[in-house]
Amino acid sequence: MTTKSSKNKRENVLSVSGLKVHYETSKGWVKAVENVTFDLERGKRLALVGESGSGKTTMAMGLMRMIKEPGKIVSGSIEINGKDIISLSDTDLRNTRLKEIALVPQGAMNSLNPVMRVGAQMSDAIKHHTKGKIPKNDLSDRITELLNSVGLDERVAQMFPHELSGGMKQRVAMAIATSLKPQIIIADEPTSALDVVVQRQVVSTLGRLQKEIGASVVMIGHDMGLVSQFADMIGVMYAGKLVELGPSIDIFKKPRHLYTRLLISSLPNLESKKQFQGIPGLPPLLIDLPEGCTFCQRVEGAKRNDGKDPEWTNIGEDHWVALCNDCVDLD
Ligand SMILES: Nc1ncnc2c1ncn2[C@@H]1O[C@H](COP(=O)(O)OP(=O)(O)OP(=O)(O)O)[C@@H](O)[C@H]1O
Numbered sequence: 001m002t003t004k005s006s007k008n009k010r011e012n013v014l015s016v017s018g019l020k021v022h023y024e025t026s027k028g029w030v031k032a033v034e035n036v037t038f039d040l041e042r043g044k045r046l047a048l049v050g051e052s053g054s055g056k057t058t059m060a061m062g063l064m065r066m067i068k069e070p071g072k073i074v075s076g077s078i079e080i081n082g083k084d085i086i087s088l089s090d091t092d093l094r095n096t097r098l099k100e101i102a103l104v105p106q107g108a109m110n111s112l113n114p115v116m117r118v119g120a121q122m123s124d125a126i127k128h129h130t131k132g133k134i135p136k137n138d139l140s141d142r143i144t145e146l147l148n149s150v151g152l153d154e155r156v157a158q159m160f161p162h163e164l165s166g167g168m169k170q171r172v173a174m175a176i177a178t179s180l181k182p183q184i185i186i187a188d189e190p191t192s193a194l195d196v197v198v199q200r201q202v203v204s205t206l207g208r209l210q211k212e213i214g215a216s217v218v219m220i221g222h223d224m225g226l227v228s229q230f231a232d233m234i235g236v237m238y239a240g241k242l243v244e245l246g247p248s249i250d251i252f253k254k255p256r257h258l259y260t261r262l263l264i265s266s267l268p269n270l271e272s273k274k275q276f277q278g279i280p281g282l283p284p285l286l287i288d289l290p291e292g293c294t295f296c297q298r299v300e301g302a303k304r305n306d307g308k309d310p311e312w313t314n315i316g317e318d319h320w321v322a323l324c325n326d327c328v329d330l331d
């Protein structure tokens with residue numbers, strides 16, 4: 001992750017600039033990802049957090065160029081190792097997926113085929129992306145190796161998804177995503193629907209895999225507490241926009257955007273025994289959003305709605321904020 005000014009000194013594996021992904025509906029355009037800009041440095045872990053409906057999955061699908069009708073990438077650029085993936089042909093895109101960028105989709109545990117053994121699903125995915133060039137024996141060794149790498153016994157290859165626990169299915173999804181050693185792993189809510197102990201195991205497995213293959217990670221989640229232990233950088237999404245992005249430590253020590261502060265203060269804190277504080281109001285519908293700071297429009301007493309979108313501003317090393325006079329505290 002870099003600021004634009006230090007971009008030349010560091011190696012970015014992913015550069016997203018002015019990305020807009022919208023869905024066309026009968027009620028109008030849903031601006032699910034609106035003008036998002038960030039870089040991801042090689043080997044780093046970025047967590048994207050935000051409330052339900054803030055555009056996290058749309059962002060993940062956009063990065064994979066997997067947006068389906070009625071959605072479309074309206075504008076912006078996505079570069080992986082300097083290669084613009086928006087303009088890639090379908091063949092080049094297929095060669096990029098799984099090898100350069102791979103997704104563990106939201107609800108991955110439910111996306112496995114219920115009538116196919118795990119090993120067969122894994123080999124299908126690998127064959128699809130290598131055009132079947134891997135010899136059969138090598139493929140079976142690779143599946144064993146992959147299952148072991150996510151902490152599963154090789155016998156899991158012979159099992160059907162219904163014979164696995166949620167955590168085991170999530171691990172299978174991670175094994176498939178990392179099968180061709182991608183440089184970027186996107187994990188969309190890899191811990192949802194798992195109990196707390198299994199959540200931590202899954203996150204630590206993801207971290208180990210990332211180190212082993214030297215990948216960068218974009219992990220999507222709701223739980224600021226869980227992602228803070230994993231991520232080098234945290235990006236906070238609100239109503240389709242990034243409102244703050246910075247090193248995890250800085251985000252927790254000195255959150256600048258009111259929305260980030262409220263997300264952090266809504267975390268349970270046993271030590272301070274302070275009153276649980278939620279975020280007032282509801283997130284807006286992403287159709288016909290007025291211009292200006294979207295968070296101001298939710299918070300009572302906030303003034304700024306002057307029609308100007310807050311500018312994405314660098315306010316410290318690797319620290320960016322959507323600069324709204326009412327929501328951002330720079331002191
Ligand atoms: N196929 C679609 N057609 C129309 N609108 C859509 C479609 N998919 C998503 N949206 C809208 O886009 C916005 C962002 O949705 P998205 O799934 O990206 O949010 P999210 O942050 O991943 O939410 P969650 O935390 O619940 O997974 C929402 O307002 C959603 O209603």
Ligand SMILES: [Mg+2]
Nearest residue numbers: 056057058106
């Ligand atoms: Mg989602």
